[in-house]
Amino acid sequence: MAASLLAPQEEPSMNPLNYLTPDNPPVGGDPNSVKVPTHPIATTFHLLWKVAALAVYIFGSLVFSGNSALVFVFCVLFVVFDFWTTKNVSGRLMVGLRWWNDVKPDGATEWRFESLEGKALINPWESRVFWVSTFVVSVVWGIFAVKTLFSFAWDWVPLTGLATILGCTNLVGYIKCARDAQRKFKKAATGYLVNAAINQAMDRA
DSSP, X not given: OHHHHHSOOOOOOOOTTTTSBTTBOOSSSOTTOSSSOSSHHHHHHHHHHXXXXXXXXXXXXXXXXXXXXXXXXXXXXHHHHXXXXXXXXXXXXXXXXXXXXXXXXXXXXXXXXXXXXXXXXXXXXXXXXXXXXXXXXXXXXXXXXXXXXXXXXXXXXXXXXXXXXXXXXXXXXXXXXXXXXXXXXXXXXXXXHHHHHHHHHHHHO
């Protein structure tokens, strides 16, 4: 008992993706299942905020009896909830990716990326849902933004513009992150092959 208490304790990892590793698989479903979500709560809210924002924008005037102020407020809330959920929760759980921006002392920003090691842990159904919904919703808000701009609906330009900017920011961030993950994978695979070739040559020598 005393020996176990005096034994050095392992330092916790600071990697926010460390709960998804080959030694610590996700809980909640089979990652190889085609249509069973591994993270049903994250998937639900990933879709819920997107659908809620669009539904309120399209049908809000009927629900709130033409009160445009309530429509505006609820749309902004749902759009912000969607941005935060996609960036900080569903992206990590559904596709194993994370991005953020660091601000340097000179005011410049730098993209930072993290990706899950072991893509076998990613549920392919959840991954498709994530990418399709993120892309489609960003495009739809972009169409609404252009429509409000050219129809001179100035009261709705800030809302559609905000929704488009936030959606496209997440989309671009995750595309950059996915490309960075592919580069890291290719680099690691190349290094592995080179080391294997060197070791094989040394064994033959």
